[in-house]
Amino acid sequence: MAESPSQTATYPPFDMVILGASGFTGKYVVREALKFLNAPSSPLRSLALAGRSPARLSSALEWAAQPGPPPSEIAILTADATDPESLGRLCSQTKVILNCVGPFRFYGEPVVAACVEIGCDYLDICGEPEFMERMEAKYHAKAVETGSLVISACGFDSIPAELGFTFNSRQWTEPAVVNRVEAYLSLESQKRIIGNFGTYESAVHGVANVDKLQELRRSRPRRSRPTIPGPPPHGPTIENQKKVGLWAVKLPSADPAVVRRTLSMLADNPQGIPGVREGLQQCEKRQAFWSTVKPAHFGLKIGSKSMLGFLRMITVGIFIGALGGTAIGRWLLLKFPSVFSLGWFKKKGPSEEEVRSASFKMWFIGQGYSNGELAMERNATPDTEIMTRVTGPEIGYLTTSIILVQCGLTLLSQRDNLPKGGTFPPGIVFGPTDLQERLQKNGISFDVISKISLPVE
Ligand SMILES: NC(=O)c1ccc[n+]([C@@H]2O[C@H](COP(=O)([O-])OP(=O)(O)OC[C@H]3O[C@@H](n4cnc5c(N)ncnc54)[C@H](OP(=O)(O)O)[C@@H]3O)[C@@H](O)[C@H]2O)c1
Numbered sequence: 496m497a498e499s500p501s502q503t504a505t506y507p508p509f510d511m512v513i514l515g516a517s518g519f520t521g522k523y524v525v526r527e528a529l530k531f532l533n534a535p536s537s538p539l540r541s542l543a544l545a546g547r548s549p550a551r552l553s554s555a556l557e558w559a560a561q562p563g564p565p566p567s568e569i570a571i572l573t574a575d576a577t578d579p580e581s582l583g584r585l586c587s588q589t590k591v592i593l594n595c596v597g598p599f600r601f602y603g604e605p606v607v608a609a610c611v612e613i614g615c616d617y618l619d620i621c622g623e624p625e626f627m628e629r630m631e632a633k634y635h636a637k638a639v640e641t642g643s644l645v646i647s648a649c650g651f652d653s654i655p656a657e658l659g660f661t662f663n664s665r666q667w668t669e670p671a672v673v674n675r676v677e678a679y680l681s682l683e684s685q686k687r688i689i690g691n692f693g694t695y696e697s698a699v700h701g702v703a704n705v706d707k708l709q710e711l712r713r714s715r716p717r718r719s720r721p722t723i724p725g726p727p728p729h730g731p732t733i734e735n736q737k738k739v740g741l742w743a744v745k746l747p748s749a750d751p752a753v754v755r756r757t758l759s760m761l762a763d764n765p766q767g768i769p770g771v772r773e774g775l776q777q778c779e780k781r782q783a784f785w786s787t788v789k790p791a792h793f794g795l796k797i798g799s800k801s802m803l804g805f806l807r808m809i810t811v812g813i814f815i816g817a818l819g820g821t822a823i824g825r826w827l828l829l830k831f832p833s834v835f836s837l838g839w840f841k842k843k844g845p846s847e848e849e850v851r852s853a854s855f856k857m858w859f860i861g862q863g864y865s866n867g868e869l870a871m872e873r874n875a876t877p878d879t880e881i882m883t884r885v886t887g888p889e890i891g892y893l894t895t896s897i898i899l900v901q902c903g904l905t906l907l908s909q910r911d912n913l914p915k916g917g918t919f920p921p922g923i924v925f926g927p928t929d930l931q932e933r934l935q936k937n938g939i940s941f942d943v944i945s946k947i948s949l950p951v952e
Contacts, residue, residue, distance in 0.1 A: 507587065507588055507589045507590050507615065508541060508588055508589075509541045509542065509543045509570065509588055509589040509590070510538065510539050510540055510541050510542065510589070510590050510591070510907055511528065511539060511541075511542050511543075511589060511590065511591050511592075511593060511903050511907070512542075512543045512544070512545050512572065512585060512588065512589040512591075512592050512593070513525055513528060513542070513543075513544050513545065513593045513595065514545045514546065514574065514576075514585070514592050514593065514594045514595065514596055514606065515545075515546055515594060515595035515596035515597075516544035516545065516546055516552055516555050516556070516595065517544075517546045517547075517548060517551035517552050517554070517555045518546075518595050518596065518693060519691040519692075519693060519844045519892070520595050520620060520650075520691070520693065520891065520892055520895060520896070521546075521555060521595040521596075522555040522558055522559055523559075523850075523892040523893065523895070523896040524593060524595055524620075524895075524896045524899055524900060525544060525555055525556060525559040526558075526559035526560075526896065527896035527897055527899075527900040528542055528593075528900050528903070529542075529559055529560060529566065530900075531900065531904060532566065532569075537904065538904060538907035538908040539903075539904060539907060541568070542569050542570075543569065543570040543571070543572050543588070543589065544556060544569060544570070544571055544572070545571075545572040545573070545574045545585055545592075546573070546574065546596075547573070547574075547575050549571050549573060552571045553565070553571060556569060556571070572585055572588070576596050576602040576603075576605055576606055577602075577605070579605050579608070579609060582605055582606055582608075582609035583609050583612065583613065585609070586609045586610050586612070586613035586615045587613050587615075589615055590615060590616060590907065590910075591615065591616040591617070591618060591903055591906055591907065592606065592610055592615060592616070592617050592618070593618050593619070593899055593900075593903055594606050594617065594618070594619040594620075594621075595619070595620055595899075597620075597621065597623075597693055597696075597697050598623065598693075598696055598697040598700050599619065599621040599623050599626040599647070599697070600623055600625060600626050600697075600700055600701075600704065601700075603619065603621060603626050603630070604626075604629075604630065604633075606619075607630050607634055607645055607918075608634065610643050610645065611634045611637050611638045611641055611643045611645065612637075612641065613641070613643070614641035614642045614643050614916070615643060616643060616644040616645075616646075616906055616910075617643065617644070617645045617646070618646050618647075618649045618899060618902050618903060618906070619646075619647050619648075619649060619650075620648075620649060620650030620651075620652070620895055620899055621647040621648055621650075621652070621749075622648065622650070622651075622652030622653070622694075622697065622698075622701075622748060622749045623697055623700075623701050623749065624701075624708055624749045624752040624753070625701070625704055625705075625707055625708040625711060626647070627647040627648060627749070627752075627753070627756075627918075627920070628708070628711055628712070628715075628752075628756075629711055630645060630647065630918050631756075631918040632711065632714075632715055634918055635917050635918045638916045638917050638918055639915065639916045639917045640916070641916060642771070642915050642916040643916045644906065644913060644914060644915075644916055644917065644919070644924070645916075645917070645918040645919070646902070646918075646919055646920070646921050646924055646925075647918075647920075647921075648749060648753050648920060648921055649898060649899050649902040649921050650894075650895035650898055650899055651855075651890040651891065651894050651895045651898065652748060652749045652750060652753075653748075653749050653750045653753035653754070653920070653921065654898045654902070654921055654925075654930075654934075655855075655857050655885045655887070655894070655898075655939070656678060656750035656751075656753065656754055656793075656795065656857070657750075657753060657754055657757060657920065657921055657922035657925075657926075658885070658922065658925075658926075658930065658931050658934070658941070659678060659857055659859050659883065659885040659941070660676055660678070660754050660791075660793055660859065660922075661788055661922060661926055662859070662883055662885070662931070662941045663676050663859040663861040663881060663883045664676065664788050664789045664790070664791060664861065665787045665788060665789075666861070666881045666883060666943060666946070667789055667861065667863060667881065669867075670865070670866045670867050670868075671863060671864065671865050671866065671867075671879055672724040672725075672789060672863050672864050672866075672867040672870055673724075673789050673791040673861045673862070673863035673881070674723060674724055674725040674726075674728070674791055674792065674862055674863045674864065674870065674877055675727075675728045675730075675791050675792040675793070675794070675861070675862050675863070675877075676791050676792070676793050676794075676859050676860070676861045676862075677728075677730065677793075677794045677795075677796065677859075677860050677862075678750070678793070678794070678795045678796070678857055678858065678859050678860075679736055679739050679741055679743050679795075679796050679797075679798050679857070679858040679860070680746065680795065680796070680797045680798065680855065680856075680857050681739070681741055681797075681798050681799070681800070681855065681856045681857075681858070682797075682853065682854075682855050682890065683853065683854050683855065683856065684849070684852050684853040684854070684889075685852045686848060686849045686852040686853070687838070687845075687849055688839060688849075688853055689838075689839065689840070689841055689844065689845035689846075689849050690836075690839055690840045690841075690844070690845070690891050691840070691841070691843075691844030691845070691891065691892075692832055692840060692841065692842045692843075692844065694840070694891055695829075695832050695836060695839075695840035696829060698815065699815060699819050699825055699828050699829060700819075700825075702747075702815055702816060702819030702820065703819045703820060703825055718755075718756070718759040719759050719762040719763050720759065720762060721758045721759065721761060721762040721790030722762075722790065723790050723791055723792060724863070724864065724867055724870035724871075725863070725864060725870035725875050725877070726874065726875065727792055728792055728794075728862075730794065732744060732745045733745075733809075734796070736796075736798065736860075738858075738860065738882070739798070739858045739860075740800055741796075741798025741799060741800060742798055742799055742800075742801075742802060742804075742805035743796035743797065743798030743799075743805075744796055744797060744798075744805070744808060744809060744812070745794065745795070745796055746795050746796055746797040748795060750793075750795045751793055751794060751795055753920045753921070753922070754793045754920075754922065755793065756920040756923075757920045757921075757922035757923045757926075758790045758793075760919070760920070760923045761785065761788065761790065761923065762790070764923075765785065766781065766782045766785055766786075767781045767782070767784070767785040767923065767926065767927055768914045768917075768919070768923060768924070769781070769914070770909075770911055770912035770913050770914065771910070771911060771913065771914060771915035771916075772911040773911060773912045777911075777912045780927060781912075781927040784926060784927035785926070785927065788926070791861065791863070807837050810837060811835070811836050811837055811839060814828070814835045814836075815828060815835070815836075818835070845889075845892075850889045850891075850892050850893060851888075851889070851893075852889075853888070853889035853890070853893075854886065854887065854888050854889060855886065855887055855888075855889070855890045855894065856884060856885075856886045857884065857885045857886070858882060858883075858884050858944070859882065859883045859884065859885070860880065860882050861880065861881045861882070861883070862877035862879070862880050862949070863877050863879055863881075864877060864878055864879060865878050865879045865948070876949075876951050877949060878948060878949050878951045879946075879947070879948060879949060880945075880946070880947050880948075880949050881943070881945070881946045882943075882944040882945045882946075883941065883942060883943050883944060884940075884941075884942050884944050885939065885940065885941055886939070886940045886942070887934075887938055887939035887940065888938055888939075894939060897934065897937045897938065897939060898934065898939070901930060901933040901934055901937060902921065902925060902930065904933070905925060905928050905929065905930050905933065909928055909929075912927075912928065913928075
């Protein structure tokens with residue numbers, strides 16, 4: 496293994512550091528990153544793994560490099576999220592940190608604080624809206640000043656939702672306008688669908704702290720609201736969505752809040768956010784991109800093809816919702832994850848085979864008007880529907896790793912075209928880049944399924 500370079504280096508010796516590389520998700524992120532290390536035309540020329548235990552990091556690297564030997568040029572750095580000094584040292588050694596240490600509400604803030612202080616960039620796979628919005632409230636101004644780009648939700652939460660929404664909204668060409676986009680998530684597998692304890696733990700604490708999120712939002716200035724043609728939709732919480740063959744229920748994930756933040760930033764910056772050193776051509780490209788994105792109401796449901804699978808989802812939701820609010824309830828949920836998630840989450844996570852055999856489909860049903868003028872009518876009912884779909888491999892470890900690594904590579908190769916610094920949702924930063932094409936090349940597809948006229952009574 497290479498020795499850790501000294502902190503006194505004038506230029507960061509590493510392009511990228513994966514923090515929490517020894518975790519269940521972290522080791523998949525390492526495996527994905529290795530595919531691009533020193534590959535032709537890849538901007539990733541140097542990589543380090545960081546965490547509390549050099550031994551656990553080394554075994555993660557060994558696992559990730561299989562069937563080959565671990566590459567000798569990868570450094571192992573010691574850093575603890577509870578030790579700001581170690582984080583300061585880490586941040587001064589890299590251009591970007593990919594943070595896989597969660598729950599983020601417990602471990603994330605010192606990492607963001609250190610990146611913002613030093614001015615290095617930060618990406619994570621957080622799915623906790625309270626953490627993201629708290630970091631925005633506390634660190635945005637300083638991050639703008641120091642030139643640190645802080646972007647959470649660069650995993651399955653919430654890039655498929657952000658780019659999937661944008662993809663649907665861009666299919667609406669004048670004079671048609673979109674009013675709402677409802678996403679339906681379907682998880683599929685030839686084996687069992689299993690998640691690791693880390694995600695379950697973050698979800699349980701998310702439920703426990705839902706009032707903190709409301710409190711934070713009340714304490715902040717109201718966000719700008721985009722202008723959306725037509726009245727707001729009033730959809731059901733539970734539905735049998737025959738168009739995609741799913742029984743579906745509203746999913747309390749971070750996605751809708753993240754998409755709303757992007758749309759709110761777009762309302763304030765209709766041409767997007769200028770890159771720190773972007774040229775005229777890139778400036779025109781960015782403006783042209785955002786001129787084709789139309790804001791709409793956005794919702795997310797999770798669905799199952801079978802009634803039994805659907806009832807299972809509702810039961811798990813009820814367990815977490817009912818027990819997550821009290822200390823004893825949380826203790827029970829976290830002590831017996833398999834019992835209360837009806838087998839969906841395990842302390843040891845899924846086997847490699849279970850990960851390999853899983854996949855997802857996320858359908859986006861956009862409804863709107865064939866002509867914007869129709870939206871002005873009282874109680875206007877949508878007369879047009881555009882259905883698009885994002886598909887990919889298993890969500891938690893494969894899709895999340897692909898996305899996080901591609902966000903990191905986009906950042907390394909196009910840093911001049913991205914904002915100087917600040918805390919942002921991923922859509923507003925990566926929307927006009929080639930991230931969607933990159934994901935497509937790496938197994939995550941974006942497709943237009945249908946464009947139809949709806950019967951209007
Ligand atoms: N966005 C998405 O779609 C998505 C997908 C997957 C996971 N996630 C999120 O990612 C997070 C991690 O999940 P996971 O299943 O990978 O959890 P995990 O297996 O428990 O991994 C946690 C990692 O954090 C490290 N860690 C813990 N405390 C630390 C500290 N004080 N300082 C430095 N490192 C520390 C652990 O290192 P040690 O080896 O030292 O214990 C380990 O590497 C969760 O919040 C989860 O919700 C999000």
